[in-house]
Amino acid sequence: MPYAITLKCYIKSSKGSDDVRGDHLHAAFFNILSEGSEEISRKLHSEEGRKAFTVSPLFYKGSMVFSLSSLDKKDLKTKDQQLRDGDQVWFRVTLLDDSVFPVFSLRFLENPNPEIRLGLVELLVREVKVTTGKEAQWNGFSNYKKLYESAEPLDEMTLQFATPTSFKQGDKNTLFPIPELVFKGYIVKWNKYSGITIDDSLINHIEDSVILSQYDLKTLPFLEGKTITPGFVGTCRFKIKNRDKEFLKIINLLADFSFFAGTGKKTTHGMGMTRRIINH
Structure with a gap:
């Protein structure tokens, strides 16, 4: 949970x-x-x-x-x-x-x-x-089965990166929310802790089917003592081209899970604090 x-x-x-x-x-x-x-x-x-x-x-x-x-x-x-x-x-x-x-x-x-x-x-x-509800912006709880069952097959979603976020690719830092980098981390954590397995091959479909349709981002460095890690903060909207309902459901599940999982590198030190923004 x-x-x-x-x-x-x-x-x-x-x-x-x-x-x-x-x-x-x-x-x-x-x-x-x-x-x-x-x-x-x-x-x-x-x-x-x-x-x-x-x-x-x-x-x-x-x-x-x-x-x-x-x-x-x-x-x-x-x-x-x-x-x-x-x-x-x-x-x-x-x-x-x-x-x-x-x-x-x-x-x-x-x-x-x-x-x-x-x-x-x-x-x-x-x-x-720890309570959840409309007034709870950054606290809450769920269980993995409920997250899985309640995910809706929506074809777009907005994520907010509240603290500097970046991705490690080899010896390089990537300062942009490339869909496969964003969702790959969620899949790894979900499979490791939820007990409900998502097929790793989904990553290949993410690259082909999830696009970044809109963003409002800016770079913001993460400072830790003398160490400076480049990052970005802001919001981005993802559009899903694949209309398969199960695929849509899984991508939405991962977007919901981002609230708990965090995004990218150094999430245990303050980077990558993330939540889904519900557009009304």
Whole structure:
């Protein structure tokens, strides 16, 4: 069962630091797991290939508000902003493996005001949200069978890439949502964790049948200490030429799954945070 969990926090102590990196959040995630089960933490950390979790960057303000066309960067700390004690921040974790959620949630069930350390910064967790519904923008849960059965055979979809996204191809970074690169990652994670297999040959049909019909994207680098990874953010619309209902259903399933899976590289450090935009 996949989960998307948002954690609303306040800065308890910043100790003069203005730098919270993706590796800090990555480490904090494993520290939380270790307190519940060192065995699960070690197993997940040593896992080969696509990981069973994602972690977002640290966001500022009480919520993140998006327009359809672009990321509202008011919730992202800029270089001239300093972390201040008492500031409200939040971040997001998604889990793809059923065994991880009870271990991760144990920390927050046993302690009414848990603290999280991110480098020199200490956070006080005030609210943990997993609920789903119309008001839930970035948190929610489902199960793999429900995701599969509820996918509709629609011939177009819009995805939003909320944090810098890119794809590794050999020793190169690809800064564009080429359909087969986007959906290949979803297929790999789905097959690894869902227990409902999608035929890998589908990737060949994606290349022939899924086209990028519209996009509003811009490049935005992902900063992690001294490391800069080029990426893009924004929205894009995919059009499906293949009218086979099962193919349409699977592509829509993968688009829905992107909410939990993330897109592209470094999703465990803050890149590739994704969701489907429903056009009314």
